[in-house]
Amino acid sequence: MLKCRDVVNTADQLLDGDMNHRQLLAIKMHLLMCSHCRRYVRQLRALLRAIPFMYKKASDTEVSKVMEHVHSHRDNYP
Numbered sequence: 001m002l003k004c005r006d007v008v009n010t011a012d013q014l015l016d017g018d019m020n021h022r023q024l025l026a027i028k029m030h031l032l033m034c035s036h037c038r039r040y041v042r043q044l045r046a047l048l049r050a051i052p053f054m055y056k057k058a059s060d061t062e063v064s065k066v067m068e069h070v071h072s073h074r075d076n077y078p
Helices: 004-016 021-033 035-054 060-076
Strands: none
Touching: 004 021, 004 035, 021 035
């Protein structure tokens, strides 16, 4: 039986459809019994649907600045 933590850790795979039948059955069984996880998955789905409408497209200059920052700090992390 899955724990709530397992559902949280795999909810993105559930919404992307990247689960095998066994995993999907286990998640669906948990969701049938756990209203908290049902709410979590429902809210995550709503958030993922809303993200494209939240911000305007980044300009090439903004993308370049972010990428430069990422590359300059890449070596600071394991």
